Structure formats: structure tokens, C-alpha cells
Amino acid sequence: MTATTLQRAFCLIHPRREAAARCTSCGSPFCRECVTELDGRMVCGACYKAKTQIKEKPKRDWFILTTAVQAVMGLAGLWFTFWLLGQVLVSIPSDFHEGKIWEKMHFRRQ
């Protein structure tokens, strides 16, 4: 009973083709063309893609990349803050130097 149903399973992508193997990942029946061997296991195209994509992009690389980007962004932000502070400090003390502070210094020296 179960043997006949298993034998009469058809490929999920090719409904007219009889299934040759079942995907070890999702369990769906597929024909020989649709299954690929991955680490000694038969998997369908979708599962193969999903598994290889995870392998190609490990989380560590993303972590390093995001940390690097965050570091650069942080440095850029710090630099911008310091640049802004510098601009403010350069524009304001010029009035102080030419004005009150130097006058006071001269007064004190004399």
C-alpha cells in the first residue's frame, strides 16, 4: 500500500516525471534532474541553493563588515564633531584674541 504510493510519487517540479529521490531537507519527491548531492545527501534545487547561500555568507563576515562600517561611521562622526568644534573655536576666539582678552593682557602687562 505505502510502497505503491511511494513508487507513484512524482517530481514536484516535473509532475509527469516519476520521482527518483526525496529531498533529505524538505522531504518532497523530485526526479533525478531536480536533486543534487550535497554533503552525501540528496537535496532539491531550492534546498541546495538555501544551504549553499548560507555557507557562502557566514555570519562572521557580516559581523566583521558591520563592525567595520560602524567603526568608520563612528570615526567619521567623531571627525565631523571635532571639525565642527574646530570651526566654532576658530571663529569665536579670533574675536576674543583681537578684543577683550588681548586688551586685558595688555592692561595687565602695562
Ligand SMILES: [Zn+2]
Ligand atoms: Zn528540498
Ligand SMILES: [Zn+2]
Ligand atoms: Zn524534476
